[in-house]
Amino acid sequence: MALAKPQSLFRLYCVLCRAIPFPLHFSTKAFSLSSSSLAAYTIGITSSSPPFMVSFLVDIVGLPKESAIAASSKLLHLKTPEKLISVLDFLKANGFQETHIHNIIRKRPLILATDVDNTLKPKFKFFQDLGLSGSDLGGFLSKNPGILSYNTEKRAIPNIDFIKKYLHSNENILSVLKSNSAFGYDVDKRMLPNIKFMESQGVEGSNLTALLLSRPRLLDQNPSRLKQITEKVKELGIDPGSKMYRHVLGIMSSMSNGTWQRKIEFFKTFGWSEEDILTAFRKLPAVVALSVEKLQKAMAYLVKELKFDKNYLVLHPHLLAFSLEGRVIPRHNLLTVLRSRKLLKMDVRLSTVCLLSEKVFLERYVLRFGGESENLLKIYKESKENPRIIDEFMHLYQAS
Incomplete structure (x- = not known):
C-alpha cells in the first residue's frame, strides 16, 4: 500500500481520534483507508494499545498487522496521530522510500514519536552536511535506525569531528558510518588511547587511516584487550607497516x-x-x-x-578456504576429465585453477574445447550438485 495519502483524509482521521476519549481500536478488517469513505470503520474496545494505532500503522503506513501490533506497543503514550503524520511527511519529503520507512518503524517505532523540528531536522542536517541525503540517507538509516537515538550535539558531532582527524574526508567518514556506527564510540576512554597505542606500535598515517576504515570496531574496545591482540600478532611476526597487519589484527580480535x-x-x-x-x-x-x-x-x-x-x-x-561443493570438487572433477581426454597441453595444479574467477575458469577449461565443451560444462555444473557424479562420467568417457 502506498504511503502517500490525501491530507484531508489525514485530518479527518485526526478529528475522529480526538473525538473518542476512551481507548478504542478501529478494526482493520472492516475497511481500508484507500476506500472512499470512513463509514465502514468498526469500533472495538482494547486496553493494550492506543485507539487508532494499529489501524493507523496498517492502513496509513502499510505495515503488516503483526509488525503494526509490535510497533504500537512502543507508542502507547500517543493518543492522536498528528505527530506520526508529521514524521511520515518529513521522511517522505526527504526522499525516503516506503521500504525505508517500514524498516525504520519496525526496528525503531519510537521515531514516530519524535519531534520533527527540534530533533529530526537537526539530525538530518548533520547527515546532509556529510553528504548523505535523500534515498541514500533512507537506506542508511533503515539499516542503522539506532543512530537516531544519539544526541547530535553531545555525541554525534564530537565523535565525527574526532575520527575526521584520521579519516580526513566526509567520504571516508560515510564509509565507516555505513558499516559501523561511529556515534557509539567511547572517544575518551577507548578510541583515543587505542589510536595513541597503535601509533606507538608503528601504525600511523595512511596505515592508521586504513585500519580505521577496514576495522573501526577494533579501536573501540578495551585498551588492555587491544594490547593483548597486538602482542599475539607480534609473536606471529607480522610487520605493523604491512597491509596484512590490520587484517590479522581483525581476525585475532574475533x-x-x-x-x-x-x-x-x-x-x-x-x-x-x-x-x-x-x-x-x-x-x-x-x-x-x-x-x-x-x-x-x-x-x-x-x-x-x-x-x-x-x-x-x-x-x-x-584450498581449505574455498567452497568444497561450489569450487574445489567441481574443478577437480573437470581437471580429471580433461586429463583423461588428453585435452590439456600442459598440466595445471588444482590450487592454481581454484584461484580463477568463474568466468575465466570457464573460458580456459570449458568453452575453448569446441565439440567437447557441452559435455565438459555439463560435468562441471552437475558436479556442483553431486560431487560423486564424476565416477559416472568417467565410466561413460572410457566406454566411448
Whole structure:
C-alpha cells in the first residue's frame, strides 16, 4: 500500500481520534483507508494499545498487522496521530522510500514519536552536511535506525569531528558510518588511547587511516584487550607497516585464546608443526578463522581422498578456504576429465585453477574445447550438485 495519502483524509482521521476519549481500536478488517469513505470503520474496545494505532500503522503506513501490533506497543503514550503524520511527511519529503520507512518503524517505532523540528531536522542536517541525503540517507538509516537515538550535539558531532582527524574526508567518514556506527564510540576512554597505542606500535598515517576504515570496531574496545591482540600478532611476526597487519589484527580480535589453541591443535592432528601453521597463517590469515567443521571437511577431501601432501596445503591454504561443493570438487572433477581426454597441453595444479574467477575458469577449461565443451560444462555444473557424479562420467568417457 502506498504511503502517500490525501491530507484531508489525514485530518479527518485526526478529528475522529480526538473525538473518542476512551481507548478504542478501529478494526482493520472492516475497511481500508484507500476506500472512499470512513463509514465502514468498526469500533472495538482494547486496553493494550492506543485507539487508532494499529489501524493507523496498517492502513496509513502499510505495515503488516503483526509488525503494526509490535510497533504500537512502543507508542502507547500517543493518543492522536498528528505527530506520526508529521514524521511520515518529513521522511517522505526527504526522499525516503516506503521500504525505508517500514524498516525504520519496525526496528525503531519510537521515531514516530519524535519531534520533527527540534530533533529530526537537526539530525538530518548533520547527515546532509556529510553528504548523505535523500534515498541514500533512507537506506542508511533503515539499516542503522539506532543512530537516531544519539544526541547530535553531545555525541554525534564530537565523535565525527574526532575520527575526521584520521579519516580526513566526509567520504571516508560515510564509509565507516555505513558499516559501523561511529556515534557509539567511547572517544575518551577507548578510541583515543587505542589510536595513541597503535601509533606507538608503528601504525600511523595512511596505515592508521586504513585500519580505521577496514576495522573501526577494533579501536573501540578495551585498551588492555587491544594490547593483548597486538602482542599475539607480534609473536606471529607480522610487520605493523604491512597491509596484512590490520587484517590479522581483525581476525585475532574475533578469537579468544581458547579458540586459537583449538585451531592449533586441530592442524596438529594432521601432522602440521607450529611452524607449518604459522606459514599457512602468514599466507592466508583467514585460514584460522574458518570453522572446525569446514576445516574437517576440507581436510577429509584434500588429504584423505586426493592424498594431497601436507606441505602442499601449507603453501596453498586457500584450498581449505574455498567452497568444497561450489569450487574445489567441481574443478577437480573437470581437471580429471580433461586429463583423461588428453585435452590439456600442459598440466595445471588444482590450487592454481581454484584461484580463477568463474568466468575465466570457464573460458580456459570449458568453452575453448569446441565439440567437447557441452559435455565438459555439463560435468562441471552437475558436479556442483553431486560431487560423486564424476565416477559416472568417467565410466561413460572410457566406454566411448
